[in-house]
Amino acid sequence: MNNYPILFRNLLEKNNPLNQTKPKWIPLFATNFFGVLNDNLLKNLICFISIYWVAEGNASIVIMLATGVMVLPYIIFSPLAGKYAKTKLKHRIIFYTKLAEIPIMLFAWTGFYFENIYIVITGMFLMGLQSTVYSPSKYGLIRDIGGMEGISFGTGAIEMLTFLGVLLGTFFAGLLSDIKTYRLIFILIVVLLVAFTGFFSATKIKADEPEPLGNNMNSVNPVKFIIRMIHWSKKEIPGLNYTVFGLSVFWLIGSLIQMNLLIHCPQTLKMSNTATGIVMALVAVAVALGSLLSGVISKKKVEVGLIPLGGFGLALSISTIFIFNPSKIWFIILMITAAFSAGFFKVPLNAWIQEKVQGRNLGDAIAYNNLINFIFILISAGIFGWVESMFNTRIVFLVIAVLSWFITVFLFFKLKGVKKSVNRLIFKI
Numbered sequence: 001m002n003n004y005p006i007l008f009r010n011l012l013e014k015n016n017p018l019n020q021t022k023p024k025w026i027p028l029f030a031t032n033f034f035g036v037l038n039d040n041l042l043k044n045l046i047c048f049i050s051i052y053w054v055a056e057g058n059a060s061i062v063i064m065l066a067t068g069v070m071v072l073p074y075i076i077f078s079p080l081a082g083k084y085a086k087t088k089l090k091h092r093i094i095f096y097t098k099l100a101e102i103p104i105m106l107f108a109w110t111g112f113y114f115e116n117i118y119i120v121i122t123g124m125f126l127m128g129l130q131s132t133v134y135s136p137s138k139y140g141l142i143r144d145i146g147g148m149e150g151i152s153f154g155t156g157a158i159e160m161l162t163f164l165g166v167l168l169g170t171f172f173a174g175l176l177s178d179i180k181t182y183r184l185i186f187i188l189i190v191v192l193l194v195a196f197t198g199f200f201s202a203t204k205i206k207a208d209e210p211e212p213l214g215n216n217m218n219s220v221n222p223v224k225f226i227i228r229m230i231h232w233s234k235k236e237i238p239g240l241n242y243t244v245f246g247l248s249v250f251w252l253i254g255s256l257i258q259m260n261l262l263i264h265c266p267q268t269l270k271m272s273n274t275a276t277g278i279v280m281a282l283v284a285v286a287v288a289l290g291s292l293l294s295g296v297i298s299k300k301k302v303e304v305g306l307i308p309l310g311g312f313g314l315a316l317s318i319s320t321i322f323i324f325n326p327s328k329i330w331f332i333i334l335m336i337t338a339a340f341s342a343g344f345f346k347v348p349l350n351a352w353i354q355e356k357v358q359g360r361n362l363g364d365a366i367a368y369n370n371l372i373n374f375i376f377i378l379i380s381a382g383i384f385g386w387v388e389s390m391f392n393t394r395i396v397f398l399v400i401a402v403l404s405w406f407i408t409v410f411l412f413f414k415l416k417g418v419k420k421s422v423n424r425l426i427f428k429i
Contacts, residue, residue: 024207025145027203027204027206028138028142028154028205028207029158029161031094031098031138031198031205032138032158032165033162033165034194034197034198034201035098035131035134036161036162036165036169037165037169037172037194038105038194038198039127039128039169040165040167040168040169040170041172041191042108042124043066043067043173044174045120045173045176045187046066046124047066047173047262048173048273049112050062050117053117063263064382064384066121067377067378067380068378068381069124069125070125070128071374072125073129073132074131074132074135074371074377075222078132078136078225078367078371078374079219079220080133081132081133081135081136082136082225082365082368083220083363083364083367084137085137085140085364086212086213086363086364090136090144090209091202091205091206091207091209093133093137094134094137094138094202095203095205097130097131097134098195098198098201099202101127101130101195101198101199102196102199104123104126104127105127105191105194106188108120108126109191113184132370135366135367136362136370137363139155139366140362141205142154143354143362144208144210145206151354151355152298152302153296155351155354156293156294156296156351157291159291159295159343160288160292162291163288164285166258167287170258170276170280170284171277171278172190174272174273174275175273175274175277178272212360213360222371225368225371226368229364229365237356238416239352239356239415239416240356243349243369244368244369244372246307247349247369248373248375249376249403249406249407251373251377251380252379252380253314253342253404253407254342255376255377255380255381256383256396256400256403259388260384260388260400261279261335262276264393264396264397268392269331279332282335282336283336284339286335286336286337286339287339287340287342287343288343290339290342290347291343294306294310294344294347294348295351298348302351303425304348304349304352304415305418305422305425306345306421306425307345307408307412307415308411308422309425310343310345311345313337313340314404314408315404315405315408317334317337317338317341318334318397318400318401319401319404320334321334321397322397322398353369383399384396
């Protein structure tokens with residue numbers, strides 16, 4: 001077996017978590033997947049359908065608005081979500097938030113029925129709020145379910161399903177938006193089916209949680225929370241601020257890519273909504289594989305050496321798109337390569353947080369990460385709206401390439417253990 005490359009050797013080993021997947025993981029994975037799917041299904045239905053309710057030429061404004069209202073709750077309410085994850089049972093938080101998703105999606109659907117942009121945007125805000133509240137609890141349960149040895153596998157699987165949900169949501173939104181007959185009925189059936197399935201999965205979650213901390217007097221003011229967590233991280237968890245910054249830039253890049261594809265594919269490559277959705281579904285598979293294989297390669301360790309390797313692949317692929325402005329086939333190939341690399345970049349960063357932050361403090365750390373991530377996503381909406389309207393989608397890819405090279409180099413030199421991990425991985429391969 002020692003003659004096999006590291007990836008195949010890890011897949012074959014009996015103690016690989018991938019070969020020991022038990023039903024205890026499935027409810028958490030399914031709950032996460034269906035929640036992300038509905039979030040992004042709604043957001044992209046707004047992008048595909050609601051642009052026809054406003055004045056011509058305002059497509060990028062609708063996309064920017066839908067993205068902005070989805071992330072705004074993370075900025076406002078992440079400290080509260082982190083507090084709940086410390087003071088309440090996490091699986092109960094997930095139960096009630098997933099229950100709330102059902103009436104929220106029904107409310108949002110009425111916006112499509114009445115063709116009212118204000119209702120669908122309000123529905124998007126409520127879905128963002130629901131996702132905000134349960135996010136720290138969702139990630140916090142990985143260690144409670146799989147233990148310390150399950151962190152890399154659990155994080156890799158969660159990230160795989162997150163990106164699969166993000167981009168399959170876009171794919172199905174494209175399909176549904178192109179339906180001519182009984183479109184509203186199909187939308188209602190799909191969003192409620194996804195919501196009910198996610199809630200059912202949440203009822204099956206079982207975890208060995210540590211006792212909640214009880215009353216917590218820390219402020220839930222977002223500004224005070226950020227300041228407190230920056231100082232706490234610097235003192236207690238060296239490297240956490242760098243990790244959060246890396247993840248935040250990653251999400252800024254990912255958001256820019258998603259928004260840019262919604263314009264670049266139809267306008268530059270002349271694709272239909274369905275074809276655009278298919279491209280994003282292919283990208284989803286690539287991200288999913290990259291995320292899962294990152295967890296498999298890491299096995300029972302957190303291999304931060306995968307971060308620069310994934311970042312290099314992402315940056316090189318996007319740079320090639322900008323330089324050559326390729327046609328459909330080469331564009332899709334390069335996007336798949338970029339997406340696969342992105343999975344390798346993100347998973348070790350999330351797993352690092354799970355490994356380094358102990359006990360119920362993990363809830364605050366995840367909330368801190370979420371808050372900064374979504375501030376960057378909100379910034380990405382502004383960057384996209386300005387760059388795309390002033391220039392074009394090709395220049396957006398230039399911005400993405402520059403950011404990708406920057407964060408790859410930054411983390412290589414700043415995050416402790418990266419160089420050593422890179423050498424170990426290269427030697428094993």
